[in-house]
Amino acid sequence: MLVRSQLQVLLEQQNLQGAKALLAPVKPVDIADAIEGLPEAMQAIAFRLLPKNTAIDVYENLDPSVQQILIEDLKRQDVLDIVDSMSPDDRVRLFDELPAKVVRQLLQQLSPEERQATALLLGYESGTAGRIMTPEYAALKEGWSIPQALDYIRRTARTSETVYYLYVIDTARHLTGILSLRDLVTGRPDQTIGDLMTREVVSIKTDADQEEAAQVIQRYDLLALPVVDAEDRLVGIVTVDDVMDILEQEATEDIYALGGLQVSRENYFQTNLFKVARQRVAWLLVLLVTNTLTIAVLRSQEAILDQVVALAFFIPLLIGSGGNVGAQSSTVTIRSLNTGEITSRTAARIIGRETVVGLALGLMLGILVTGWAYVLADSAAIAFTVGISLVAISVLASTTGTALPFLFQRLGLDPALMSAPFITTVVDVLGVLIYLNLATYLIGLA
């Protein structure tokens, strides 16, 4: 923040040398943040102050919207230099955001190797390991000596995304082994790459989901994961820093889905307001249908409500509590499914367990509410109706909240997105039905 405001003051004073000096010791990601916070007219001016190498790093860290502005504002050749120097995976991420026409123009003007690397990644579907990998890795041959390998690393260090994991390939580019730079520098002089390498390599296919790549890296504590094609030829690597961003993005998507939002990958608060409203209303309409069913049930029971209007007072409490119990159960189930902590193998045990928890919760809340409904409504029949219904609704909510996520996962649907409306429907509709029928019966008795 401080950098941004100082930078803005210096630029307003047209003190370009001062601005340059200010930015010199700042990390690229922080410079990118500062530039994003500047008024649009100043962004290109600030960017042009950067030395070329820094400019590339800063550009990669900018928000796609600012990257676009700069593409339009900078001179053709400056843009090309930057885009040509980006890592292929970062370049592809930029291209994903740019208009197709601009992408075509830029692609044509890239250097042949960079064009080829980019086209390779663009050939894989969005969201796959192939799309997010970089083809810039260090590949050794089994027969090489340690000095040969070190010499190769020295020559290619500038273009390799990482040199800490070294991949060993045969003449057909099949991945045959892996060693770390640590293994290399601690190896004995007489050892070859083939002696030092490990043959059991964890790898992933190009068409695997990017989330799977992230989970493998996390599970095995890797710094990078090799990506191979259908013939087991090494085509790229996915690095841990990219994977952290993917895990955060996936967590955000899960959280949004649980909160009833299915929004696009862009930053929510930078998305057009009416686009946001359109995305959100779809979900609200689904939940309106649920409420329609509840209204239908309420109308069908109008006689008892008309007779004892006090029954209506407790409906928000019953369906509210049921909704809360259901949300608790579905939240833990969905999250644990997504992190792989539980699998459908143990579904029966877990659903059974949650049913017991639902019963325990229902009894605790039910006893409390019965006493309290008696005070409010001054009728034992109403009090017991409310209390017993709450126990039933709590069990229902807990069981459904646990079972439905398993079911949706089985059906290949996203549990985080699908569960809430169905749980709400079951709890609201069945809950009100139980409540009012029980009321008719118990009040009839009284």
Add this chain to the structure above:
Amino acid sequence: MLVRSQLQVLLEQQNLQGAKALLAPVKPVDIADAIEGLPEAMQAIAFRLLPKNTAIDVYENLDPSVQQILIEDLKRQDVLDIVDSMSPDDRVRLFDELPAKVVRQLLQQLSPEERQATALLLGYESGTAGRIMTPEYAALKEGWSIPQALDYIRRTARTSETVYYLYVIDTARHLTGILSLRDLVTGRPDQTIGDLMTREVVSIKTDADQEEAAQVIQRYDLLALPVVDAEDRLVGIVTVDDVMDILEQEATEDIYALGGLQVSRENYFQTNLFKVARQRVAWLLVLLVTNTLTIAVLRSQEAILDQVVALAFFIPLLIGSGGNVGAQSSTVTIRSLNTGEITSRTAARIIGRETVVGLALGLMLGILVTGWAYVLADSAAIAFTVGISLVAISVLASTTGTALPFLFQRLGLDPALMSAPFITTVVDVLGVLIYLNLATYLIGLA
């Protein structure tokens, strides 16, 4: 899974050689998974089959509950060997789970260096960078030549958590610079460590929150982050693999809080059932209070409800939709605050924006619902009451859902945990109040 069932069959047949051969090519984390899936009586048997180095890696990956079982089942000396060989940070994580008495015994029997390293970490509060760091890093001196440094790395590679980032310290252990192993192997023979290193080092204090350490590593794409004490002396490093687990854990905590669960760090489905129920009921009781207020409002408006019972039909729809709009707004706001995508600096703009979104959503839903309530209730007064109330409730929910998370963060409270009950209260209580007062007015007019 396959490994686990094969292992179990071999152990049941007492084919220990076969079991050993089966596990030989398997990765430690997968062996740990297989052992966790075995019946308790077999876990120690399977574990004893492992070669010593593998045993340590496997042990570090086991669930704390299984680690405890093994501590009890294995011979004293076997346990000590393993615990003594663990990384200090993994050892501290184990100690956090063990009974204090066992920890004291184990600590006394550790080798002096390991005891000291462990005591250092245990001295920092749980959840801080100091607690999760490892003191096993590679530290160089500015004056060293490249061969001197490489020689040091070769000697210490076995005990350093990473050798890819090399930290440069002065005689008082102050952190003065950093270089990567990449810089070292690509350096020119005449360069010293002082020539190669970068002096701008991103570091963190021992008492910083572990989540902050994770965010810094993610922001700057680091493989490790140096941890310094109050006098800027290097005391340890936090590595990217540990940080990925922290980020996942923090995301889980956020998701659970949003789902109305404040549960301990243990695996939910392995926690005692009644402990879980106790943790969950606290939250449900808070929400019962909300519902109590709603009931009070409904009772105060009994006259109009008694007169027009059809009004009661629409209450679940109104507070349900309000709750959904509020959940959407609070979900994006809380998540964006937690990932640092938005800050309280822009609160006013964001709240304003969400109010507009709430109005847009309210109008879309309100028009639909008005038409539909007219069909159901056959009364223009009721239809307009429902429709207008829905617009008001939607604006209210969207605004509150955005504003409250900012407020709670300002007050130093966890927005994910605090927001839901307050938003529900505002939406339910004010919503019903608006609805029934508007009904009294409009129906009075009709």
